[in-house]
Amino acid sequence: PHNPVEKTPVTILGLGAMGTALARAWLAAGHPLTVWNRTPARAAALAAEGARVADTAAEAVAANTLTVVCLLDDASVGEVLAGTDLTGRDLVNLTTGTPAQARARAEWARARGARYLDGGIMAVPPIIGVPETGGYVFYSGPRELFDRHRATLGVPAGTTYVGEDPGFAALHDVALLSAMYGMFAGVAHAFALISKEDIDPAALAPLLADWLAAMAPAVHQTADRLRSGDYTKGVVSSLAMQVAGTPTFLSTAEQQGVSPELLAPYFELIRRRLAEGGGEEDVTGVIDLLVR
Numbered sequence: 184p185h186n187p188v189e190k191t192p193v194t195i196l197g198l199g200a201m202g203t204a205l206a207r208a209w210l211a212a213g214h215p216l217t218v219w220n221r222t223p224a225r226a227a228a229l230a231a232e233g234a235r236v237a238d239t240a241a242e243a244v245a246a247n248t249l250t251v252v253c254l255l256d257d258a259s260v261g262e263v264l265a266g267t268d269l270t271g272r273d274l275v276n277l278t279t280g281t282p283a284q285a286r287a288r289a290e291w292a293r294a295r296g297a298r299y300l301d302g303g304i305m306a307v308p309p310i311i312g313v314p315e316t317g318g319y320v321f322y323s324g325p326r327e328l329f330d331r332h333r334a335t336l337g338v339p340a341g342t343t344y345v346g347e348d349p350g351f352a353a354l355h356d357v358a359l360l361s362a363m364y365g366m367f368a369g370v371a372h373a374f375a376l377i378s379k380e381d382i383d384p385a386a387l388a389p390l391l392a393d394w395l396a397a398m399a400p401a402v403h404q405t406a407d408r409l410r411s412g413d414y415t416k417g418v419v420s421s422l423a424m425q426v427a428g429t430p431t432f433l434s435t436a437e438q439q440g441v442s443p444e445l446l447a448p449y450f451e452l453i454r455r456r457l458a459e460g461g462g463e464e465d466v467t468g469v470i471d472l473l474v475r
C-alpha cells in the first residue's frame with residue numbers, strides 16, 4: 184500500500200484545457216503523475232514538467248489506483264475507458280454531464296470493479312491551482328471514497344461533497360450554472376437598454392454588479408419559503424405589486440428598441456401565478472409552475 188506521508192500518485196485521462204490545468208496543479212504539489220491524451224502531442228509539455236506519459240489509456244489506468252477523468256463529454260469517457268481494466272481502481276470523473284449520465288456511469292464503473300466519484304467543476308482552467316480564487320469542485324458518491332482522496336482532490340481546487348447519490352454533483356453543477364445563465368440574461372437586457380444612449384457601459388457595470396450582489400441573499404429567503412411552504416412569509420415586494428410593474432419594463436424595452444424576449448417568459452410565469460391566487464406571495468411560486 185501507498186505510504187500516507189508520500190503524495191498520492193494520480194493518473195489523468197484527458198489533457199484539454201481543464202485536464203492540463205489539473206495535471207499542472209498536481210505536478211506542482213509533488214504528486215507523481217501519469218497522463219494520457221488521445222492526441223499525444225498535448226502531453227509533451229507536461230512530460231517536460233515531470234509527468235509520465237502513458238501510451239494507452241489502459242496503461243495509464245493500470246499505473247495508479249486513483250484515476251481522474253476529464254474529457255469532453257460522457258460519450259468520450261465511455262470510449263476512453265472501454266479498453267481499460269478498472270478492477271480495484273478509484274475513478275473520479277470530472278467530465279461535465281447530466282445527473283442521469285453520472286448515475287449510469289457510477290453503475291457502469293461498479294460493474295467493472297471500480298469505485299466511483301463524480302465531480303462538477305465550478306472553476307475555469309486559469310483558476311485551477313490558485314486557491315485564493317475560490318474555485319471548487321462538487322463531489323458525490325461514496326463518502327468514504329471522497330474522504331480517502333479528499334487531500335489529493337483538494338490540490339487543484341476546493342472540494343464540496345454533496346452526497347452519496349452519484350448524480351448530485353452534476354445536479355448541483357447544472358443548478359448553479361443555470362442560475363448564472365439567468366443572471367447573464369438579465370445583464371444582457373440591462374446593457375441593451377442603455378446601448379443607444381450616452382451612457383458608458385463601464386459606468387453601468389459597477390452599478391449592476393453591486394445591485395446583483397445586494398439581491399443575491401434573496402436566495403436564502405426563497406429556500407426558507409420553500410422549506411416552510413409559506414410563500415407569503417416576510418414578503419416585502421408582493422407578486423401583485425411586481426406584476427403591476429411589468430408594463431413599465433416592457434414599455435421601456437420597446438421605447439429603447441430592445442426585444443423583450445429574455446424578460447417576457449419570466450413575466451408570463453409571475454402573471455400566471457398571480458392569476459392562480461398568489462398575489463400576496465413573492466416570486467417563489469414560480470418554482471411550482473416550473474416543476475412538471
Ligand code: FVH
Pocket residue numbers: 197198199200201202203220221222225253254255256258259262263277278279280304305306307308
Ligand atoms: N474549460 C472550462 O472552462 C470548463 C470549466 C468547467 C468544467 N469544464 C468541463 O471539463 C471537461 C473538459 O473540458 P476542457 O476545457 O478540458 O475541454 P477541451 O479543452 O475541449 O478538451 C477535451 C478533452 O477531451 C478529449 N476528447 C474529446 N473527445 C474524445 C474522444 N472521443 N476520445 C478521447 N478523448 C476525447 C480531448 O482529446 P484531444 O482532442 O486532445 O485528443 C481533450 O483531451 C468538459 O466536460 C467540460 O465541460 C471545462
